[in-house]
Amino acid sequence: xxxxxxxxxxxxxxxxxxxxxxxxxxxxxxxxxxxxxxxxxxxxxxxxxxxxxxxxxxxxxxxxxxxxxxxxxxxxxxxxxxxxxxxxxxxxxxxxxxxxxxxxxxxxxxxxxxxxxxxxxxxxxxxxxxxxxxxxxxxxxxxxxxxxxxxxxxxxxxxxxxxxxxxxxxxxxxxxxxxxxxxxxxxxxxxxxxxxxxxxxxxxxxxxxxxxxxxxxxxxxxxxxxxxxxxxxxxxxxxxxxxxxxxxxxxxxxxxxxxxxxxxxxxxxxxxxxxxxxxxxxxxxxxxxxxxxxxxxxxxxxxxxxxxxxxxxxxxxxxxxxxxxxxxxxxxxxxxxxxxxxxxxxxxxxxxxxxxxxxxxxxxxxxxxxxxxxxxxxxxxxxxxxxxxxxxxxxxxxxxxxxxxxxxxxxxxxxxxxxxxxxxxxxxxxxxxxxxxxxxxxxxxxxxxxxxxxxxxxxxxxxxxxxxxxxxxxxxxxxxxxxxxxxxxxxxxxxxxxxxxxxxxxxxxxxxxxxxxxxxxxxxxxxxxxxxx
Amino acid sequence: xxxxxxxxxxxxxxxxxxxxxxxxxxxxxxxxxxxxxxxxxxxxxxxxxxxxxxxxxxxxxxxxxxxxxxxxxxxxxxxxxxxxxxxxxxxxxxxxxxxxxxxxxxxxxxxxxxxxxxxxx
Numbered sequence: 001x002x003x004x005x006x007x008x009x010x011x012x013x014x015x016x017x018x019x020x021x022x023x024x025x026x027x028x029x030x031x032x033x034x035x036x037x038x039x040x041x042x043x044x045x046x047x048x049x050x051x052x053x054x055x056x057x058x059x060x061x062x063x064x065x066x067x068x069x070x071x072x073x074x075x076x077x078x079x080x081x082x083x084x085x086x087x088x089x090x091x092x093x094x095x096x097x098x099x100x101x102x103x104x105x106x107x108x109x110x111x112x113x114x115x116x117x118x119x120x121x122x123x124x125x126x127x128x129x130x131x132x133x134x135x136x137x138x139x140x141x142x143x144x145x146x147x148x149x150x151x152x153x154x155x156x157x158x159x160x161x162x163x164x165x166x167x168x169x170x171x172x173x174x175x176x177x178x179x180x181x182x183x184x185x186x187x188x189x190x191x192x193x194x195x196x197x198x199x200x201x202x203x204x205x206x207x208x209x210x211x212x213x214x215x216x217x218x219x220x221x222x223x224x225x226x227x228x229x230x231x232x233x234x235x236x237x238x239x240x241x242x243x244x245x246x247x248x249x250x251x252x253x254x255x256x257x258x259x260x261x262x263x264x265x266x267x268x269x270x271x272x273x274x275x276x277x278x279x280x281x282x283x284x285x286x287x288x289x290x291x292x293x294x295x296x297x298x299x300x301x302x303x304x305x306x307x308x309x310x311x312x313x314x315x316x317x318x319x320x321x322x323x324x325x326x327x328x329x330x331x332x333x334x335x336x337x338x339x340x341x342x343x344x345x346x347x348x349x350x351x352x353x354x355x356x357x358x359x360x361x362x363x364x365x366x367x368x369x370x371x372x373x374x375x376x377x378x379x380x381x382x383x384x385x386x387x388x389x390x391x392x393x394x395x396x397x398x399x400x401x402x403x404x405x406x407x408x409x410x411x412x413x414x415x416x417x418x419x420x421x422x423x424x425x426x427x428x429x430x431x432x433x434x435x436x437x438x439x440x441x442x443x444x445x446x447x448x449x450x451x452x453x454x455x456x457x458x459x460x461x462x463x464x465x466x467x468x469x470x471x472x473x474x475x476x477x478x479x480x481x482x483x484x485x486x487x488x489x490x491x492x493x494x495x496x497x498x499x500x501x502x503x504x505x506x507x508x509x510x511x512x513x514x515x516x517x518x519x520x521x522x523x524x525x526x527x528x529x530x531x532x533x
Numbered sequence: 534x535x536x537x538x539x540x541x542x543x544x545x546x547x548x549x550x551x552x553x554x555x556x557x558x559x560x561x562x563x564x565x566x567x568x569x570x571x572x573x574x575x576x577x578x579x580x581x582x583x584x585x586x587x588x589x590x591x592x593x594x595x596x597x598x599x600x601x602x603x604x605x606x607x608x609x610x611x612x613x614x615x616x617x618x619x620x621x622x623x624x625x626x627x628x629x630x631x632x633x634x635x636x637x638x639x640x641x642x643x644x645x646x647x648x649x650x651x652x653x654x
Contacts, residue, residue, distance in 0.1 A: 048648070049646075
């Protein structure tokens with residue numbers, strides 16, 4: 001026997017002992033939309049690496065829009081082939097159930113609108129993004145590059161990565177996956193906030209603030225996950241729910257963990273007392289990115305909140321619901337009252353989003369079928385209105401960029417009746433006036449809360465809506481009944497991208513307002529519940 | 534019966550003793566050569582401030598890039614070691630998975646390389 005043979009025999013003996021590890025079952029059809037988005041983001045990085053500079057923009061825009069359409073088609077095909085949706089796949093890590101599919105659809109459509117705004121290069125010559133974000137603001141190089149038409153096309157893969165993270169976030173079935181998804185969606189957003197072409201110091205300040213506070217909130221979230229793991233010996237939502245249903249463990253870990261976890265989630269959703277970053281970041285970030293953040297991040301964050309609250313903490317809802325009542329009230333009051341004092345249109349919409357987050361939280365803590373479908377509908381409706389509203393904000397400009405100070409909007413209806421009309425309609429939708437999607441959204445959420453015995457909360461919500469309506473209507477009055485100042489802003493003629501995004505948002509805001517039944521049916525169709533097996 | 538925590542305590546004692554001995558003995562037997570670098574905040578790498586005026590007084594971003602690349606490949610190794618140990622048991626599925634994983638890390642590397650992140654001037 002030669003040495004080689006001996007070696008072969010012993011190696012064969014070794015190999016024979018190996019018991020193969022079973023690969024987890026993966027339902028590729030179910031997770032295909034998510035895989036398409038994340039895969040295309042990687043392809044986008046390769047485009048950045050290997051395409052010459054002048055070709056990048058067109059390739060990236062084509063790739064990103066095709067990806068969103070492709071992922072949407074994959075979602076539709078899956079919905080058609082599998083009427084019994086609700087599969088838990090990837091070894092129990094992802095739960096692709098009906099709410100998750102609805103949220104994915106919402107995210108993809110909203111991201112489509114936001115990407116159109118991001119891709120636009122006609123409103124701001126060269127696009128809203130600077131080509132060299134590292135150049136120090138105020139220097140000669142900075143003034144030179146403000147006039148150059150180049151643009152940082154990395155925003156497209158970054159958008160796709162963030163979107164992929166959001167999709168994982170609202171489908172994740174255990175807290176650790178949720179944390180990874182939270183980071184995947186947050187890190188690109190921090191970067192994108194700092195890339196504005198105009199008012200770069202404000203933009204960079206926004207990015208740093210968002211990053212620091214976001215990292216802080218992530219730590220809260222992770223600490224909560226650790227405590228809950230100590231409580232339940234598992235990070236799976238189902239296991240936590242089962243452990244909480246038993247009574248033989250110390251509740252301290254459970255409630256401390258829940259509290260920290262929820263703080264992390266509420267931060268991302270810019271709810272109530274955890275909203276401090278929202279006005280600064282919404283104001284400083286490039287307007288298309290603000291639209292993306294305001295619409296899609298809110299959808300993902302509330303998707304996560306709904307899933308965690310119903311999936312893991314339904315049994316203990318009597319213990320924590322009072323606290324979230326308080327948070328919702330604080331959020332609505334902060335949003336409505338501080339919104340009154342704002343003089344910047346982007347900050348005003350930011351405070352409006354804090355108030356809306358409070359309304360959404362009212363629906364989220366109802367923990368009934370109606371609460372779930374109402375909140376999902378509200379997210380869809382609010383997202384479209386917001387994307388369109390920020391689209392309009394990007395149109396009203398002076399020579400220095402966007403005219404975001406409210407006084408500059410005076411008499412806008414005389415300069416551009418159409419833009420003023422569209423913006424009035426969107427503001428009415430945000431205020432929740434009938435014949436807009438905002439009214440239906442508030443109606444379904446508040447009626448779900450009423451049915452679940454939260455009448456006092458609904459009264460506060462209605463009062464907050466009334467206060468908030470005042471500052472929306474103030475802008476309307478300003479646009480229609482004030483004299484325009486002679487050196488006031490001009491209204492740019494939107495390029496086709498921005499035009500499509502604003503039209504899409506406005507039309508859907510109107511359609512959901514007059515004919516909401518089809519989406520409500522979809523969102524509320526029987527058995528619309530989270531599956532956490 | 535030995536308590537399972539005894540080795541841990543022993544480890545702590547050893548660690549403390551090692552660091553104490555290192556710190557106490559080094560001044561006694563080590564050579565002493567004083568220079569300016571010894572008085573800096575960090576005894577290695579660049580001085581934190583002031584940076585040259587030509588760079589706008591800012592720390593060169595290339596340092597962060599190097600650190601990021603290091604972390605990137607560090608994490609890759611963290612996953613490659615357990616894969617290497619169980620490569621047989623994982624079979625073809627594991628091979629495809631790890632190839633995909635290396636590919637994604639490769640995309641990031643290709644981006645840095647093509648965009649001049651590795652040129653040091």
